[in-house]
Amino acid sequence: MIKNIRPESYAELLELLNEEDLYVFAGGTDLMIRKRQWQGAERRFDRPIVYISHLKELHGIASLETHYEIMACETQQSVATSTLLPAYIKEPISKMATPSIRNLATIGGNIVNDASVGDSIPLLFALDAQVVLRNCKGVRQLSIQAFILGKYKTALQPNELLEKIIIPKRGYEGFYYRKAGLRKASILSKLSVYVLYRGKGEKLEDIRVVVGAVNDRPIRSRQAEESFIKDHDVDQVVAAYKALMVGSDDKRSTKKYREEIASRIIDYSLREVM
Amino acid sequence: MRTIEFVLNGQTVSVKTSLSRRLLDVLREDFRFTGTKEGCGEGECGACVVFLNDQLVNSCLLPMNAVIGQNVLTIEGFSQTRRYKEIENAFVDAGAVQCGFCTPGMVMATEYLLKNYKHPTEDQIKEGLSGNICRCTGYQAILTAVKRLFEEVESL
Numbered sequence: 167m168i169k170n171i172r173p174e175s176y177a178e179l180l181e182l183l184n185e186e187d188l189y190v191f192a193g194g195t196d197l198m199i200r201k202r203q204w205q206g207a208e209r210r211f212d213r214p215i216v217y218i219s220h221l222k223e224l225h226g227i228a229s230l231e232t233h234y235e236i237m238a239c240e241t242q243q244s245v246a247t248s249t250l251l252p253a254y255i256k257e258p259i260s261k262m263a264t265p266s267i268r269n270l271a272t273i274g275g276n277i278v279n280d281a282s283v284g285d286s287i288p289l290l291f292a293l294d295a296q297v298v299l300r301n302c303k304g305v306r307q308l309s310i311q312a313f314i315l316g317k318y319k320t321a322l323q324p325n326e327l328l329e330k331i332i333i334p335k336r337g338y339e340g341f342y343y344r345k346a347g348l349r350k351a352s353i354l355s356k357l358s359v360y361v362l363y364r365g366k367g368e369k370l371e372d373i374r375v376v377v378g379a380v381n382d383r384p385i386r387s388r389q390a391e392e393s394f395i396k397d398h399d400v401d402q403v404v405a406a407y408k409a410l411m412v413g414s415d416d417k418r419s420t421k422k423y424r425e426e427i428a429s430r431i432i433d434y435s436l437r438e439v440m
Numbered sequence: 441m442r443t444i445e446f447v448l449n450g451q452t453v454s455v456k457t458s459l460s461r462r463l464l465d466v467l468r469e470d471f472r473f474t475g476t477k478e479g480c481g482e483g484e485c486g487a488c489v490v491f492l493n494d495q496l497v498n499s500c501l502l503p504m505n506a507v508i509g510q511n512v513l514t515i516e517g518f519s520q521t522r523r524y525k526e527i528e529n530a531f532v533d534a535g536a537v538q539c540g541f542c543t544p545g546m547v548m549a550t551e552y553l554l555k556n557y558k559h560p561t562e563d564q565i566k567e568g569l570s571g572n573i574c575r576c577t578g579y580q581a582i583l584t585a586v587k588r589l590f591e592e593v594e595s596l
Contacts, residue, residue: 170459172505191503198462198501199482206465206478208458209503215460217505243495264571265552267483269495270502351570352484 169214176223179216180302184325188216192239195263195271196279219272224329227251234333238274242286245273254341254362255333258289261345264352274328277310282317283354283418285345288378291386292362296332301325307332317382336372338362342435345378346427347418355379356419359431363439370395373439375403375432380424381413400436404429446507448473449517455504463507464488464499467514475515475544479573486545486572490514496552498571515544518551527551527589534585538576545572550586560590 171188173179182188189211191197201209218224224239229250236245245251246260246268262285263271276286277297290310297313299306299322313321322328345358358378365371373394377385390406393399411425445454448471455470467473467490476499479485483498490499491513492506518524527550530536537543546569553560553568560568565586574582 168460170505172459172508191505193501194503194506195483195498195501198503202481205481206469209460211460217459217503219506220508264483264486265568266486266489266496266498266549266571267501269492269497270506351567 168211171214171216172220173216173218176221177302179218179221180300180325180327182216183327184302186214187324188214190278190327191215191217192219192272192275193241193270195267196275196281218327224274231335233335236273236331236333238277238328238330239272240274241269242271242273242276243268252338254338255289255293257341258285258343258345258358258360261285261343261350267352273331277313277331278320278322278328280314280318280320281354282382282413283379285355285358285378287314288358288360288376288384288386289343290331290333291384292360292374292376293333293336295334297328298330298332299323299326300329301327305329311386314383336364338364338372340366340439342438344431344435346431354418357424357428357431359428359435361432361435361439367440368398370398370439373436375407375436377407377411377428377432379418380411380428385410394436398440400433400440403436404433407432444504444508446509447511449513449520457504459505460503462500463490463502463504463512466504467499467512473514473516475519477541477544479541484571484573485542486549487542489545489548489572491518491548491552494555496548515548518548523551523554526592527554527585530585530589530592531582534581534588536577536581536585538574542572542574542576546574546582550589553586554589557590562587565590 203210219239224237226237227248227250228235242259246256276284295310296307340363342361345355347353347355357380360376362374373391390403394403408429443454443456467476477487479487481500483501488500493511527547549569549572
């Protein structure tokens with residue numbers, strides 16, 4: 167019988183993680199499916215499970231002077247409906263899964279799970295988010311780019327926990343988000359494009375362009391973004407991003423479809439910004 | 441195994457089970473509340489949705505750990521309310537029920553919409569029902585029922 171552990175405190179959780187290799191269970195919307203068996207049977211876990219979503223230290227959303235903080239066990243729904251967060255964070259999250267899944271699924275789970283189709287990760291790439299990781303000995307902070315290493319591969323150590331996400335405030339004024347899938351709800355993205363900007367047209371000050379679900383990691387080129395701020399050349403940005411799309415055909419879509427549609431969405435959204 | 445206490449349809453109950461067992465199985469097998477259905481078993485179809493502290497959730501994805509000390513409302517509990525009766529009437533009037541398997545979940549999702557919106561747009565209604573799959577009606581009759589319900593919402 168696999169152990170199920172419900173720690174009484176955050177300190178106890180960190181001690182437990184230091185002692186043995188555990189499945190960290192937050193919302194469970196992915197883990198309960200991955201470990202399913204036949205109808206009615208208990209999930210087949212091959213390691214002990216530790217539940218974390220009841221710990222109050224892992225809940226909370228804050229808008230501080232320089233940044234937003236989202237604790238890892240906040241649900242996607244609480245992020246999508248928070249009065250403290252701007253629309254450019256809330257809207258992409260509100261388009262994930264379905265209402266009843268968003269009420270369970272956590273923002274931290276989507277990041278740590280690190281599926282290439284995780285829809286919260288492109289957004290965090292664009293926003294230069296940082297993740298705060300804690301173990302019983304201390305804390306470290308990484309950029310989301312340094313944390314997400316590849317498909318299902320993060321820099322998280324076995325004794326560490328993703329505690330919170332830090333999103334710098336940079337006064338963005340507009341965004342464009344589009345994802346493609348077989349239907350709007352409850353679907354894994356074939357691809358997604360997220361564009362964030364400050365200033366418009368000739369007065370464009372900053373722009374972020376991220377393509378999700380095409381490669382193992384989201385695609386973002388700061389070089390292409392910076393050249394667009396200077397010369398407003400849409401075709402050059404599209405070509406730069408297209409060259410970075412190296413993903414292959416899979417059960418969700420083909421490489422050709424993804425390249426074509428992602429390029430068109432980037433083209434359309436940049437012309438909107440101009 | 442441990443004894444888990446929670447509030448089910450307004451009554452404090454306790455059940456001896458494991459933390460990882462699904463709420464769906466506890467509802468159906470231990471309490472015989474079979475209005476909550478298992479369709480896909482992976483959160484896609486919405487036949488198993490219940491309220492956990494006023495939030496609509498898929499009970500097929502919910503381990504009992506998440507239920508400790510919390511409030512759970514199933515279709516059996518909700519069916520005792522006046523608001524349920526209004527939803528039932530709207531579904532019957534619009535012919536929004538065929539085989540009935542998805543109906544408890546559709547009714548719960550409709551109640552979640554009523555809790556969150558006063559005058560939702562058609563897109564918001566569709567989004568609200570997007571986690572519930574129906575293989576019979578083609579959705580149009582369900583959509584009609586929910587739209588009509590909101591037209592009468594002031595009286596609810």
